Structure formats: structure tokens, C-alpha cells
Amino acid sequence: MKSFTSPKSLFRTAASLLLLGAGLPCVAADAPAKLKLPELKYERFTLPNGLVVLTHEDHRLPLVAVDLWYHVGPLNEREGRTGFAHLFEHMMFEGSEHVGEKAHIKYVQGAGATDVNGTTNFDRTNYFETMPANQLELAMWLESDRMGFLLEGLDRVKLTNQRDVVRNERRQGEGSPYDLAEEAGYHLLFPKGHPYYASVIGSHADIEAARIADIRDFHQHFYTPNNASIAIAGDFKPAELKALLTKYFGAIPAGPKVEPVNVVTPAITEQKRETVTDTVKLTRLDFSFLLPAAYKPSDADAQLLSHILGGAKASRLDQELVYKRQIAQAVECSDDPLTLTSVFSCSITVKPNVKADEIEAAFWEQIAKLQTDGPTQDELDSARTVDLTRKITGLQRLGGFGGIADTLNSYNQIAGDPGYLPKDIARFEAATTASVKGVAAKYLNKNQSVVVTTVPGKKVVDDVPRSPEDTDATVKLVNPYTPDFEKAQDWRKTVPKPGPELAFHLPVPTTFTLKNGLKVYLIEDSNLPVVAATIVSRAGSEANPTDKPGLASFTASMLGEGTELRTSTQLAEAAERLGTRVGVGAGMDSASGGISVLSNHADAALDLLADVVERPAFRTEDIDRIRKQRLIGIQQESDNVGAIAQRVIPHVLYGDQPYGFTGSGTTASVEGISHDELKSFWAGHYGPADSALIFAGDIKEREARELAEKHFGAWTGAATGAVTLPKAPAAPTPAVIIVDKPGSPQSALLAAGLGVPRTSPDLEAIQVLNYTLGASFASRINMNLREVHGYTYGARSGFSLYREGGPFTAGGLVKTDVTAAAAKELDSELRRILTVPPNDAEMKSAKDALVQSIPALFETTAATAGAMSSIFLYDRPLDYYSKLPERYTMVNLGDVVRVSKETIHPDQLVYVIVGDKTKIEQSLKDLNLAPIEYRDALGNVVK
Numbered sequence: 048m049k050s051f052t053s054p055k056s057l058f059r060t061a062a063s064l065l066l067l068g069a070g071l072p073c074v075a076a077d078a079p080a081k082l083k084l085p086e087l088k089y090e091r092f093t094l095p096n097g098l099v100v101l102t103h104e105d106h107r108l109p110l111v112a113v114d115l116w117y118h119v120g121p122l123n124e125r126e127g128r129t130g131f132a133h134l135f136e137h138m139m140f141e142g143s144e145h146v147g148e149k150a151h152i153k154y155v156q157g158a159g160a161t162d163v164n165g166t167t168n169f170d171r172t173n174y175f176e177t178m179p180a181n182q183l184e185l186a187m188w189l190e191s192d193r194m195g196f197l198l199e200g201l202d203r204v205k206l207t208n209q210r211d212v213v214r215n216e217r218r219q220g221e222g223s224p225y226d227l228a229e230e231a232g233y234h235l236l237f238p239k240g241h242p243y244y245a246s247v248i249g250s251h252a253d254i255e256a257a258r259i260a261d262i263r264d265f266h267q268h269f270y271t272p273n274n275a276s277i278a279i280a281g282d283f284k285p286a287e288l289k290a291l292l293t294k295y296f297g298a299i300p301a302g303p304k305v306e307p308v309n310v311v312t313p314a315i316t317e318q319k320r321e322t323v324t325d326t327v328k329l330t331r332l333d334f335s336f337l338l339p340a341a342y343k344p345s346d347a348d349a350q351l352l353s354h355i356l357g358g359a360k361a362s363r364l365d366q367e368l369v370y371k372r373q374i375a376q377a378v379e380c381s382d383d384p385l386t387l388t389s390v391f392s393c394s395i396t397v398k399p400n401v402k403a404d405e406i407e408a409a410f411w412e413q414i415a416k417l418q419t420d421g422p423t424q425d426e427l428d429s430a431r432t433v434d435l436t437r438k439i440t441g442l443q444r445l446g447g448f449g450g451i452a453d454t455l456n457s458y459n460q461i462a463g464d465p466g467y468l469p470k471d472i473a474r475f476e477a478a479t480t481a482s483v484k485g486v487a488a489k490y491l492n493k494n495q496s497v498v499v500t501t502v503p504g505k506k507v508v509d510d511v512p513r514s515p516e517d518t519d520a521t522v523k524l525v526n527p528y529t530p531d532f533e534k535a536q537d538w539r540k541t542v543p544k545p546g547p548e549l550a551f552h553l554p555v556p557t558t559f560t561l562k563n564g565l566k567v568y569l570i571e572d573s574n575l576p577v578v579a580a581t582i583v584s585r586a587g588s589e590a591n592p593t594d595k596p597g598l599a600s601f602t603a604s605m606l607g608e609g610t611e612l613r614t615s616t617q618l619a620e621a622a623e624r625l626g627t628r629v630g631v632g633a634g635m636d637s638a639s640g641g642i643s644v645l646s647n648h649a650d651a652a653l654d655l656l657a658d659v660v661e662r663p664a665f666r667t668e669d670i671d672r673i674r675k676q677r678l679i680g681i682q683q684e685s686d687n688v689g690a691i692a693q694r695v696i697p698h699v700l701y702g703d704q705p706y707g708f709t710g711s712g713t714t715a716s717v718e719g720i721s722h723d724e725l726k727s728f729w730a731g732h733y734g735p736a737d738s739a740l741i742f743a744g745d746i747k748e749r750e751a752r753e754l755a756e757k758h759f760g761a762w763t764g765a766a767t768g769a770v771t772l773p774k775a776p777a778a779p780t781p782a783v784i785i786v787d788k789p790g791s792p793q794s795a796l797l798a799a800g801l802g803v804p805r806t807s808p809d810l811e812a813i814q815v816l817n818y819t820l821g822a823s824f825a826s827r828i829n830m831n832l833r834e835v836h837g838y839t840y841g842a843r844s845g846f847s848l849y850r851e852g853g854p855f856t857a858g859g860l861v862k863t864d865v866t867a868a869a870a871k872e873l874d875s876e877l878r879r880i881l882t883v884p885p886n887d888a889e890m891k892s893a894k895d896a897l898v899q900s901i902p903a904l905f906e907t908t909a910a911t912a913g914a915m916s917s918i919f920l921y922d923r924p925l926d927y928y929s930k931l932p933e934r935y936t937m938v939n940l941g942d943v944v945r946v947s948k949e950t951i952h953p954d955q956l957v958y959v960i961v962g963d964k965t966k967i968e969q970s971l972k973d974l975n976l977a978p979i980e981y982r983d984a985l986g987n988v989v990k
Contacts, residue, residue, distance in 0.1 A: 119274065316494060
């Protein structure tokens, strides 16, 4: 469950959309055909109790998304209870009267749900899941029961547990680099008492102050049908859906009217500044401004301006500070539209040996240029294309963030019109260079700014001790209904049965091979005007020479930094005009690059993709710039305990083998990689015979053949075949490895051992095993460490599943003072899975979840292309996915018991623990789990 504040929040993980654009006179392309925009058809009606219902039929896949918004957030919190809306979101997963204790997540995941979560931002709280279509009634039962019958399932013990979990979530944020800066910024942007002053997750003191009576009052006032809207999108029959809505939600009584919150946000008339110390290597500057609220005049201009200023590789700040002057490591700008106001922000990470004053002066220089001259028409058109592409590609997904159900709910609550999409597109189209310039001139001035400077130093947090539990010891929660009403609802105790068994029609690709040996895979989907194309090569980190870790990743990054036809900037600007990004990245088994564009840009985007793969330039100045960035990135990894653990583990297990390093390599190896080595790696590992081109989306076979031949038909290159890896090392000697991270509020706790190859014939049985052990929210490890003990925000287990193996890991981030206790529980679960194998319910839940979640692999064109790439990489049959449900179904308990003994070896594990040694060392010694040794952040033994 996540709390959201802004796109770069302390408590929110969001991937920035880096986009690129179209080209040079010598590679001119025909003008793209005019695109017919899709309709977002919907139906809106209201139940007698006030619940607003939004529906959208879509029969592409046997899936249905349920997205329930409660119109409450920190906007509605009272003084002294910051973070309560988010804490309550956690309580909604604790179990309602008829569903049972902590059973909600078990039901949805066991049914094969994907995109399951609850999130809180300043203005709303939502809960969503994408279910197999035949489990729609289950979703209605679950969501209605916690809306109407939550209180009987809650008590003081559950509240105490979730307070601990939420505070661990906050600690996880506090332990991440620069996260304290955003909270400091909001404290300066808004006066104390303003709904946006505190972070969404709240302070430690206020979270700890929450009492069971607060839970009762909050639920009865805000979690009512008349203060909610539910959006359902997917494969359903309207009449059946309406009957289910009436059956499950219709009887829940309306609550009191929730009055809108009308708070005037004071304007900032004088610059406000603060310096924050944090355990980071690099200084960072955060600039923030107050702008018009969501969907108000100038809001669209502000969003376009944020992208032009610092939203992509071709943006002004990136080009000036990162590429030309090379004084910044990274730039990110965003505009976060909220209902009371919007927050426009830019974060700039300062390179070593550069003064913050130089960065700040350069920032205001770029602002002044926009205020005086405005953006160019090309910049504005590119930013518009990015926005339009984002909106349309978002409609590929039924649920989850930005999916159809979420979009309907968002437009309904904030814009007042669930059918606002065409109006939303129109307001961005209406923006002009003059209007964007006007927003910069009116709102982005020094005297209207907040500036937070984060500098290396001691991290200062507001952690407080756990509070005594005597103030509400006698409070018992009951649903506010008469006995007769409760009795009339006894039918809710019966778990709904699934609908008729789904008939899966999973895609099998059309394939053909070009004369140069390039294999091409095609999955057609004309539902939306979107095309994804991926080029995948056997050029991953497994191909690194043993003395050159990081070479594959360095080479892949250079492919997006300029070609023989285009400089790095020209490439960025070209792809930006198409609303996509072009670049290549390397994993362990492969390197891949891709584009996702509106279908009328497919030809031009394929031209860019082919250019970066076939004709990289490897210019010396670009190599030097990227080398410096990568070296600083390696240095910054030591700011984060989780990143340190992920670097140490492979080196402990695999030593100097390719699997023994992260993709970024080491400082020494990156410093030593030469121009010739980069070019040689590309020439030796990128070629048509060892690559595949995958198309997915609104493209016919004839067009796919034409585009493949046009852009990749002349590609030449060596055929190297599969990489031969060194013999796998012996199992590690058990050890507890402590890596000191002074002052860290949490410890990274990970048990690690040798894993299994992706090509294992027992792969499906291993996945069933791991689902039960630690691959789901309801897994044994997570339920123990999070839900029973409150040691962590989340704990998991997983196999890397590289071509020839890779690490097995289990664990998570835990509160510092329970590090040893959490290690003991983790060890017990890893041993218990061998002596207490999955029971019938766990087996059924795991197999059902794995089978029913397969259609979601093909919900978007980009995901479909990714799925198809594994067919090429691991020599799988074309019908691999269509046969996958059967393979999961055939797994039996005997298979799981056998693979558990073959893959889980508690006495052959190392425990890598990154945290404050002064606070965790003695308790780990007392635990006596294994001999203790000490290593640094690179995995080297410390004497």
C-alpha cells in the first residue's frame, strides 16, 4: 500500500518519462498520417445510497478492473492526526466482518489479480485490483464488505501492527537519499495547518498517536457510499454488473454529507530557503513554486512547461546543465496538479566539485530565457505529443495507475466529468508558446520560490518511541447497524464462486526472418493506435570479460548517445517529437531497446531505433560524459542500504564471474574501459543473427515486413551465439555479513544463496513454491515479518532466473532495532517451507494466481513485446504462453516438495545485513545465526 504526494515524492516511486524526437534533413520521412483519437466510452449512474458508478466495456482480454475511490485524504485530516488517511488505508486490508482477518489480499491474489494496491494522495484514497473476468463478483464482495462492515474486524492489536508497518514505510523513505528534502519543501510552501503542509504519510508522532476511536469515527464519516465512486472497466455484461452492484453495495446505508474543503493557499511573496543534511554523496537543489490547481486555467500550460524545462533528455535544463556544461548529474522537473493548488518543482543533483551557487545561477538563467522568449514551437509541439502519447497509451491498461478505471475516477472527482478526455486533450492543444511563456513569467519568479539545498551530513528524522496502549484499551469497534440489519446481511459470509471457467486465447506470434538472419515476431492488436517495437540482442552483462564488469551496460548506454547520423542531442530531440524514448539498456542475459509510439509515428520511430542499434558513433566526448555519470552513479549507490546489499550479494556468491557484479560494474572497471573496447563489444555482440525484432500493437503483417526490411534489412554484424559462462561456484559458507551504514534508520536484511537457471525444467514448480514462500503479499515471509511482527514495510523472496542461475534472495528493509529478531524469523520461514510444505489452500492459491495473471502479460503493447522477447532469448516454442496455464496446472505437491529441497538450502545461505553496526552488531552476535564477517559497500572483506 502506497502513499503519494508528488511525482518525486519521499513516499512515491514514479519512473520519469524520458522522451525523444525526429531528425535531420538528410533522413527526412513522410509526414505522418493524421491520427484518429480513440473514444473512452463509459456509463455513469448513481445507486440510491449515493455511490457513483462508472463503467467501461472492453472485451479484449478476460480481465476486469475494479477501482474504488473514497473522496478523502490528508485534505480532510484534523490537527495532530497527519498521515491518518494513509494509516486508515492500511487498516482496510486488515479484514472485514464477513471476509475475515487479513483475508482480503489472500482472496484477490489467489484469484489471480494483478495491479492490487491501495494508495493515498492529498485529495483521495483509492483501492484497486484487476481480476480475471470470472472473479468480478469476488471483487464486489470484498470491496463492499470493507466499505460497509469493516469495523467488526478491527481491534487495537491490528492498529498497533499497522502503525508499526506505516512507520517502517516512513523509515524506508527516510532512509532513501534526498527524501527529507521534499517534506522540507512542503513545510515552506504551505503554512502549518494547511492540508498540504505535512507529508501524506504523516509524522512519526502523529502516526503513533492514532487510536482505535479515530478509526471508528473516520470510517463512519468518510468511508460511505455517498463519499465514493467505483469504476469498473473490462470484460463484463452490463446487466449482470448492475445486479452485482445492487446486491453488494445497495444495502450499505449512506453516511453524513462530507462538505468540500475550501482552504485558501497563501501566495509566496518572498523566497524561502532551507538547508537539509542527509547521508548522501552529492548536493542537490530543489526549487518549488505554487501554480494553479488541477484543470484550472494555465494548468495545462504548466504541465507542458515542466516538460520543456526539465522533463526529458532534450529539455532545457538537461541540455544546458547535464550535456553542455556537465555541472549536474541529473535533472527532474514536474508539475503536480492538486485540487487546492499545484506544485511545480525542479530537482538538480550537483556534480562533485561544482558549487551549488553555479547550479542555482544556471537554473534562473534558463527561467529568465523562458520568461523573455518563451519556448520554441518545436519544443511545445514535442511536449504536446508526449502528453498525448501518455494519455492514449495509458488506455491500454484497464486498471492500475493511469489505466481506464483510474482515469474515469480521476476525471470524475477532480474535473467533475468522467468523459473529460477529449476536453483534456483539447486544453493541451490550445496551449501556445505565448501562453506557456506567460505561465513562466507569472509564476516562476525568485520571490515566489522555495529552495531546499540538501548537503552531505547527518540525517535528522523525527522518529519517536512506541506509545503506551492504555488510552483505548476498552474500546471495541462495532458496525453501526441494528441486529436485524446485521442478521439480514448474514448471506455475505458465503464466498462468491467464480463464474464460468475462462477460455484463454493467448497470443501466438507471427514470425519471419530477414535475409540477414534477423528474426521478427509480430502480435497484432488494433484496439488502440499504439505500436511498440523492441530489438533484443544477446549482449547482456553475462558477456562481460571477467576483468571488465560493466562493459555490456556501458556499451548499451552509449547506443543512445548519438549515431553516425545524429548527435546525442539531435537523437533526443528527434524522438521527443514522436512522443517516445530511444535508448538501449543491458540486463544480465540481454540488451534491448524499444519504442512505444502512436501508430502514425511507427515508421519514423523505427528509423531512430535502427539508427541507435546499427550506427552508434561512440564519440569520445560522449564516452567521457557517460563515464563520469556512471562513476558518480556507482558512488551514489552507497547512499542506499538496499543498493549496497544488491551490490554485495552477487560478489559474495559469484566472486569475479560475470554474475558476481551488478550491471554498472565497479569504479576501477568503468575507469578502465576504453573507446575501442566499447566499440568492439558492440561489433561482437550486436548483429542480426543474434537479435530479434518484436512488433506489438496496431500494425499489420505486411507493414511489419516492410518496416523491418526498410530499417533493419541492411544490418550486418557478427553472429556470436550464446555466451559460455564459467562453472557455477560451490555453495557459500554460511555467514552473517555486516556492512556498516552509520545512522541508517533501517537495515537491509537479505538471505542469499545460489539460484536456478531460467531454463530449468522445474521452473513452474519453483514459481509455485516461491509464490507461497515470498513472492506475494500474502506469502509466508511477508505475513510473518510485516503483518504479524510489524518489522518491515514489505519482505519478499525471489530467484534471479538468469540464463544459468543467479542469486536467490529473501528479506527486505527492517527497523534497525529489530534486525536480529527479523533475521531469526526469516531463517525460521526458510526452514519451515522444507518441513511444512504448502497446504492445499496455498497450492490452489499459488497455481490459480499464476494461471489467472497470465493474460495481464499482454495488457499493453510494450508488455506484449517484452513477453515475446523471452521466447527468442530462451529458445521457447512459439506457443509457450498459450501452453503456460496447463504447465502451472500440472504442478503437484510432490513437485513443490522436491524442488523446495533442491533449491532452498538454509544452511548454505549468507545473510547480508547493511545497517548501523553500532546498533545491530551485538544482537546479531547473540543470535548466533552464523559466523560474522565484515565487508565494505563493494563487498570487499574488512579486517
